[in-house]
Amino acid sequence: MTWLRGHFVDVLSLAGQHIYLAGVPLVLGLLIALPLGWLACRYKVLYPFLIIGTGLLYTIPSLALFIMLPLLLGTHVLDPTNVLIAMTIYTVALLVRTVADGLGAVPDEVNQSATAMGYKRGRRFVSVELPLAVPVISAGLRVAAVSNVSIVSVASLIGVPQLGSLFTDGFNRAFLDPIIVGVVACVLLALLFDVTILGVTRLATPWQRAGEASS
Amino acid sequence: MMMNRTRIALALAASAAMLAVASCGSSSDPLASGGSTKTAGAGTIVVGSANFPENALLAEIYAGALSAKGVTVEKKLNIGSRETYIPALKDGSIDLIPEYTGVLSQYFNKNAKATDAAGVYAELKAALPATLTVLDKSAAEDKDSVVVTKATADKYNLKTIADLQPIAKDLTLGGPPEWKTRPTGVPGLKKLYNLDFKTFRPLDAGGPLSVQALKNGQVDAVNLFTTDPSIAANGFVVLDDPKSLFAAQNVVPLITKSKVNDTISAALNAISAKLDTATLGALVKEVVVDKKDPAAVAKEFLTTNGLG
Amino acid sequence: MINRILAWLTDGAHWQGDDGILRRVVEHMEYSVAALVIAALIAIPLGLYIGHTGRGRFLVVNAVGAARAIPSLGLLFLAFLWLGPRLSGDIAFLAPAGLVLIVLAIPPILSGAYAGVEGVEPAARDAAAGMGMRGTEVLRHVELPCALPLILSGIRSAMLQVIATATIAAVVGLGGLGRFLIDGLAVRDTPQTASGAILVAVLALVVDMVLALVQRSVVSPGLTGRYGKVSL
Numbered sequence: 010m011t012w013l014r015g016h017f018v019d020v021l022s023l024a025g026q027h028i029y030l031a032g033v034p035l036v037l038g039l040l041i042a043l044p045l046g047w048l049a050c051r052y053k054v055l056y057p058f059l060i061i062g063t064g065l066l067y068t069i070p071s072l073a074l075f076i077m078l079p080l081l082l083g084t085h086v087l088d089p090t091n092v093l094i095a096m097t098i099y100t101v102a103l104l105v106r107t108v109a110d111g112l113g114a115v116p117d118e119v120n121q122s123a124t125a126m127g128y129k130r131g132r133r134f135v136s137v138e139l140p141l142a143v144p145v146i147s148a149g150l151r152v153a154a155v156s157n158v159s160i161v162s163v164a165s166l167i168g169v170p171q172l173g174s175l176f177t178d179g180f181n182r183a184f185l186d187p188i189i190v191g192v193v194a195c196v197l198l199a200l201l202f203d204v205t206i207l208g209v210t211r212l213a214t215p216w217q218r219a220g221e222a223s224s
Numbered sequence: 225m226m227m228n229r230t231r232i233a234l235a236l237a238a239s240a241a242m243l244a245v246a247s248c249g250s251s252s253d254p255l256a257s258g259g260s261t262k263t264a265g266a267g268t269i270v271v272g273s274a275n276f277p278e279n280a281l282l283a284e285i286y287a288g289a290l291s292a293k294g295v296t297v298e299k300k301l302n303i304g305s306r307e308t309y310i311p312a313l314k315d316g317s318i319d320l321i322p323e324y325t326g327v328l329s330q331y332f333n334k335n336a337k338a339t340d341a342a343g344v345y346a347e348l349k350a351a352l353p354a355t356l357t358v359l360d361k362s363a364a365e366d367k368d369s370v371v372v373t374k375a376t377a378d379k380y381n382l383k384t385i386a387d388l389q390p391i392a393k394d395l396t397l398g399g400p401p402e403w404k405t406r407p408t409g410v411p412g413l414k415k416l417y418n419l420d421f422k423t424f425r426p427l428d429a430g431g432p433l434s435v436q437a438l439k440n441g442q443v444d445a446v447n448l449f450t451t452d453p454s455i456a457a458n459g460f461v462v463l464d465d466p467k468s469l470f471a472a473q474n475v476v477p478l479i480t481k482s483k484v485n486d487t488i489s490a491a492l493n494a495i496s497a498k499l500d501t502a503t504l505g506a507l508v509k510e511v512v513v514d515k516k517d518p519a520a521v522a523k524e525f526l527t528t529n530g531l532g
Numbered sequence: 533m534i535n536r537i538l539a540w541l542t543d544g545a546h547w548q549g550d551d552g553i554l555r556r557v558v559e560h561m562e563y564s565v566a567a568l569v570i571a572a573l574i575a576i577p578l579g580l581y582i583g584h585t586g587r588g589r590f591l592v593v594n595a596v597g598a599a600r601a602i603p604s605l606g607l608l609f610l611a612f613l614w615l616g617p618r619l620s621g622d623i624a625f626l627a628p629a630g631l632v633l634i635v636l637a638i639p640p641i642l643s644g645a646y647a648g649v650e651g652v653e654p655a656a657r658d659a660a661a662g663m664g665m666r667g668t669e670v671l672r673h674v675e676l677p678c679a680l681p682l683i684l685s686g687i688r689s690a691m692l693q694v695i696a697t698a699t700i701a702a703v704v705g706l707g708g709l710g711r712f713l714i715d716g717l718a719v720r721d722t723p724q725t726a727s728g729a730i731l732v733a734v735l736a737l738v739v740d741m742v743l744a745l746v747q748r749s750v751v752s753p754g755l756t757g758r759y760g761k762v763s764l
Binding site: 081166196199 | 699732
Binding site for chain 2: 624715
């Protein structure tokens with residue numbers, strides 16, 4: 010594909026922007042979703058409110074959120090931070106339920122044993138509940154990653170450069186090549202995120218591998 | 225089953241690759257079109273463009289000429305419609321953008337009356353807010369127009385927009401979404417030519433949606449830009465505008481006053497002097513029909529004319 | 533800002549006419565439901581087949597994963613540029629938008645279908661075989677009803693995503709609630725954009741609640757444990 014050869018550096022640069030706009034919210038979103046999910050799990054009465062509330066956030070069309078955030082936050086019109094914050098909101102919306110369900114799936118007996126062994130609440134959360142919830146949370150994170158990569162491309166409609174810019178540029182000129190390259194790049198990017206999250210999860214759950222090795 | 229170590233290595237390699245690419249993207253290469261958002265240093269000019277190819281091309285020409293003269297340039301192309309990028313100009317996200325005298329004048333002054341090039345330019349200068357200014361205008365014009373297919377023109381014997389008056393109520397008009405409320409759009413057609421279309425279909429700014437809709441009959445008349453190569457390519461008919469709803473639309477650089485200096489004015493005015501409608505049309509054709517890279521077409525124009 | 537949005541939403545003129553809210557909601561639902569039905573017609577039989585026979589699982593699971601990653605905006609532009617010139621009339625706009633929504637709706641429904649069938653209790657399958665049922669009968673009378681909760685869950689998830697993404701149809705000149713987003717964006721009429729967003733969110737919520745009720749009534753009481761009064 011000659012177009013790609015001539016524009017490889019540009020595509021890489023846009024991909025870099027895309028990774029930044031899709032990836033940073035994953036981390037931020039997770040950090041925010043952890044305490045919220047814990048609240049939903051611990052205080053059962055909060056569960057429906059938090060889940061429905063965050064679910065509602067996810068249905069807000071991305072374009073609308075990108076447009077309204079500069080007005081709500083007072084940021085500059087073209088600032089990519091608007092996209093970053095919007096994506097973080099979507100990630101939190103997806104992850105709160107996952108975190109709550111993941112923590113809720115930790116068997117009671119395990120929690121009780123930990124308490125019996127002298128683990129206080131905080132240490133139990135960090136050393137026992139959270140690690141056991143990692144597989145479920147990681148599955149949710151992978152879904153969020155794929156979703157983020159796709160939503161970020163919409164930001165080209167408000168002039169924020171990332172892989173989606175290839176779509177609008179190609180469309181305006183009725184030129185298929187940049188669009189095809191953009192779509193493939195997005196899919197590859199989603200795959201990259203997926204593999205990375207899987208890898209980090211395996212690093213974080215050595216007991217699962219130990220189980221495999223012994224069986 | 226892959227060995228555990230191989231999986232971990234793969235994941236670490238993937239993370240490293242992503243970090244490397246991400247750092248590529250957020251580096252502040254001033255000429256990269258995916259520019260960083262750090263506040264541009266003093267002396268840097270941020271060139272923006274509207275979301276259609278001709279404007280992006282003009283922005284590339286401006287950017288190329290300025291960097292040839294040693295000015296640090298950052299590009300933020302394909303922002304959106306005027307209603308989106310003027311606020312960006314005002315809040316400093318961009319400093320310079322290629323504009324068109326007539327529509328810009330009407331944007332700031334709803335009662336703009338002039339229709340000839342000089343008159344429009346004068347009204348524009350008077351109407352601009354204190355922080356913005358325009359440099360020399362070019363002879364090159366790109367006007368909005370109402371376009372129909374040859375078949376429609378023959379069927380209803382259409383030569384001017386006024387000829388649409390008796391049949392408008394059975395016709396569908398297409399145009400960019402902003403036309404619904406803009407003074408040069410649907411309201412203007414009603415006010416000046418007394419046209420009441422059956423429906424208005426929001427499409428895009430003279431792009432493939434509009435061309436396609438006209439070709440396939442989803443709309444009977446559509447707004448296209450006069451330099452659009454699809455008009456000639458499809459045998460469309462541009463309806464005359466005797467009442468000058470679309471006033472003179474000379475290409476002109478719109479720039480934040482505080483950023484103007486002699487180098488910049490000289491470079492941009494030189495471009496305006498060399499550009500005319502025919503040349504602009506030919507350049508747009510290279511980008512839209514021949515699918516050439518706007519940056520490359522811009523560079524060629526500059527080199528041919530000794531401007532970069 | 534909130535005042536301006538409320539003012540926009542309560543303005544009677546915005547509800548009526550060709551551009552009105554009511555018309556746009558109807559259009560939005562038309563696009564969404566049509567896409568969902570077509571996606572279900574493709575995904576449910578395919579998912580049932582994979583779950584029942586176990587064949588083609590690896591291929592389909594990975595294809596579904598890749599399909600989820602395709603950016604809707606890019607696919608829309610691609611489909612429009614490719615299909616547009618080949619079709620005439622309104623189909624030239626509807627087909628690309630429809631294609632994108634169908635591609636979006638298939639993965640959740642497909643996953644729900646094969647996960648549902650795979651998750652059926654082996655005991656239930658054994659009982660069916662013991663009663664003399666053959667392959668397709670087992671599927672129809674046992675596996676499908678048992679898989680229904682996950683299938684319906686997949687449909688609900690798909691419907692939610694489709695309603696949220698059907699706003700994209702407006703980018704290619706179609707109607708639907710996305711019209712308020714795009715038109716509002718073009719002239720920086722933020723109350724219009726915000727109202728459009730709110731309407732989409734509310735519509736998605738309402739439809740989800742309706743589907744939840746459907747799920748409650750359709751799934752067998754044996755699975756939900758919800759029995760009426762038992763007379764002895």
